[in-house]
Amino acid sequence: MQQNNGLDKNQLISFALFSLILIGVMFYFQNKQAKEQELKQAENKTQVVNKTANNAAKPALVTNLNDSVNTTSIQQIELKNKELTLGISTLGGQLSTVELNEFKAYNKVSDVNDKKLLLFDKNNSSYGFQFKDKTGKTFNTKDLVFSPTQNGNSVTMQANVNGAVIQFIYTLLDKYTVDFNVKTQGLAQLVSDSKAEFVWDFTARQQEKGRSQEQTHTEFNYAFDNYSSFDYDGRTTMEEPKETLNWLAIKQQFFSMVIEPQSGFKNSHGNQDMIEEGEFLKKFNYNGQIDLVNNELNQDFKWYFMPLDLPLLKSYDKNFDELLPLGWSFIGTLNRWFFIPMFNLISSWGIAAGWVIFLMTIIVKIILSPVMFKQHKLSAMMRVIRPEIDEVNAKYKNADAMKKQQETMAVYRKAGVNQMAGCLPGLLQVPIFYALFRFFPNMIDLRGKSFWFAKDLTAYDDVIKLPFHIPFLQDHLSIFAIACTIVILIYTVMTAGNIQQPTQEGMPNMKVIMYIFPITFLFFLNTSASGLSWYYFVSNAINILIILVIKYWILDEKKIHAQIQANKQKEPKKEGKFQKRMREMMEKAQEQQKAQQQQTPKKK
Structure with missing residues (x-):
């Protein structure tokens, strides 16, 4: 009988010793890393104390947002609850800062998650509604300067455009939700088209340690067919000219930004470009159409800035759980139910x-x-x-x-x-x-x-x-x-x-x-x-x-x-169906090979 190629008892002992050495090495690196972490934490505490002293005199609610704009009226209004801190800019009347209060982002200096987790910040997001006036020219709300009126956790942004009034009403709600109501009056006198374009430019900031891994998980996601269908695009242009999107999301590895229009986005187009290095991962651009009623835009929207937590996503009952990429078909079922x-x-x-x-x-x-x-x-x-x-x-x-x-x-x-x-x-x-x-x-x-x-x-x-x-x-x-x-x-x-x-x-x-x-x-x-x-x-x-x-x-x-x-x-065991089929196929192939050899004329 042939000698066994497996491990003998001496090799078994060697494997056990190797395992002990490997575990010892693991604990060595753990202790080494713990000491380095203590030193970094001490340095970080000193830096935090200094920053706190420097920032103590800054105003809490209203601040200048952009000194490059030739006006002193640009402000940022703050809304805050347990889950979110929002900054709403009077330039464009748009959300300019969105922080998830209960989570932290990865910090390369300390090598842990201890930075503010900011989805919107430093002008990485810009959105607005684009209209075509009767002369054929276009104007976008993100270029307008709005006047704010705050009432608790709700703020009304109002802008005047050649006699027309545009209002953006933001209300901060629970469950990472922001009501975004848009109202216009007198817009029909300016525009000739029966639709508006919603334009959103967004640059995704790195929040996690593994850049390539997070970059792979950063993509467009959207629902249609009355929330029953779902699709995503992580590499190429996103083209949905025929579907009406119930919501559009830009998803990262653990967090997502979703905008949900009351009547849906039509004729949607989007593109995305990789950013090879630096603070940001990908650059997104989206354009979708909103129907006007009597050439006025009066519609309710919702923004969601949420962690990709499965029970939370399911609780909305809007197919948000598809944002969590657990795998298709049986793979997703295996993750969800096992x-x-x-x-x-x-x-x-x-x-x-x-x-x-x-x-x-x-x-x-x-x-x-x-x-x-x-x-x-x-x-x-x-x-x-x-x-x-x-x-x-x-x-x-x-x-x-x-x-x-x-x-x-x-x-x-x-x-x-x-x-x-x-x-x-x-x-x-x-x-x-x-x-x-x-x-x-x-x-x-x-x-x-x-x-x-x-x-x-x-x-x-x-x-x-x-x-x-x-x-x-x-x-x-x-x-x-x-x-x-x-x-x-x-x-x-x-x-x-x-x-x-x-x-x-x-x-x-x-x-x-x-x-x-x-x-x-x-x-x-x-x-x-x-x-x-x-x-x-x-x-x-x-x-x-x-x-x-x-x-x-x-x-x-x-x-x-x-x-x-x-x-x-x-007596040999009865062949199984598979074995019998394999044998018959081989025999048939062998017969065909012999027949071909007999038909082939021999060379003289």
């Missing part, structure tokens, strides 16, 4: 987020244990039967590939080995992998949650910083990603012995491909959410333990070999 409830349940026990992920991994492994056991048992049987397979390859070395494959399948069939049984666990892992790929970077409950040296489980850890930039890896190495890559390599070494090598020239070496895969996985994980890397580290470490337990305590390869030899003496 992973999110499981995460919420375990989190309710009050344990750290990293250990929540650890327990989630254990639960998934327990659920998959029956099929995983079958897979590893099949692997053991494949190792035992390898000498017979090698014998077939040697015997039919000069035969055609079809004949060799038939004889190989005959050996498996006589031994009672079903090769297709090993495919099931792999197929089950695919939707789970993609669901978690969507889960970890978009779960707001994980945002800012630290574990060991990872300060945010929704972003990469970068304790190991590089003095140069490497394509795809960038300027850091993630310890979680490296640890995950190592355990995948160990798992590959343990299972690669079961891979049959190609016997024909030109066929790829599957073992080489299997070893390359973990290395390429490092490039993917290095800039991904550290929670995902941690999950796959634990998952593959458990796979290794399962193989060792099955090999040394559950399966006896001598008994398996005896069972296979006994199976050979019995």
Whole structure:
């Protein structure tokens, strides 16, 4: 019998020692990072005290907004509640500052989320209604200067245009909502068109640590068909000339800005451009039409500036939960009805987020244990039967590939080995992998949650910083990603012995491909959410333990070999439908090949 290619007991001890060393390294970096964090926090406290002293004399409600405008009447009116702080500019009568009070943005200096989370600020957003007058010229409300009248958490902005009156009435509500009512009087005397253009220019500011990851999740989202249909666009121009949009959103990784018109936007067009570096991620431009009634614009709008929290999004009953990119079809269902409830349940026990992920991994492994056991048992049987397979390859070395494959399948069939049984666990892992790929970077409950040296489980850890930039890896190495890559390599070494090598020239070496895969996985994980890397580290470490337990305590390869030899003496098991179909296809292909060879005239 061929020697087993798995790990022996000495290698088992080596794996245990390696695990202890790896954990020790993790704790070392954790303590090192904690000390650095204490120093940074002390520096930040000093800076905050100085800033507070410098800002103490600034007015609270009304301030000059833009000194470049040649007027002293430009002001900013503040509205504030528990959730939002708004600044409304008299220039254009538009929201110029929007802060989410209960959240913080990522700060590159301190490497944690401690900056104000400002969705609108520093003129990164500009919107208004554009009209065409009777001379064919256009004017936009964002160029007008409005006069404010504040009443509690409501403010009325009014502007006069050649005898017409335009009013914007903002009212700050709960649940991250701002009522935005537009009223005009006398506009019919100025305009000749029966529609207005809503124009919104927006530049998305980076709020999270992982720039490339957040940039990927920053995109147009919109609903139509009376809120029942949803679509998004993250790369190209957005063109919806026929649909009436119930709402339009510019979504980032964890937060979204949504505007909802009472009668919908028609003939919508938008575009977006990547910004390669700096404070901002993407530049957006949107244009949609609003119908005028008797050439007057009297319509209610709503702005929403909200975190992408699934229960909150569902509570609006406007299909906002589609803003959370949990995956399509079965993938989204798996996240909504399995992973999110499981995460919420375990989190309710009050344990750290990293250990929540650890327990989630254990639960998934327990659920998959029956099929995983079958897979590893099949692997053991494949190792035992390898000498017979090698014998077939040697015997039919000069035969055609079809004949060799038939004889190989005959050996498996006589031994009672079903090769297709090993495919099931792999197929089950695919939707789970993609669901978690969507889960970890978009779960707001994980945002800012630290574990060991990872300060945010929704972003990469970068304790190991590089003095140069490497394509795809960038300027850091993630310890979680490296640890995950190592355990995948160990798992590959343990299972690669079961891979049959190609016997024909030109066929790829599957073992080489299997070893390359973990290395390429490092490039993917290095800039991904550290929670995902941690999950796959634990998952593959458990796979290794399962193989060792099955090999040394559950399966006896001598008994398996005896069972296979006994199976050979019995009548072969009845073929399954799939096996029968494969055999018939091979036989038919072989007959066709022989017929073609007979019809081909021999060269003289």
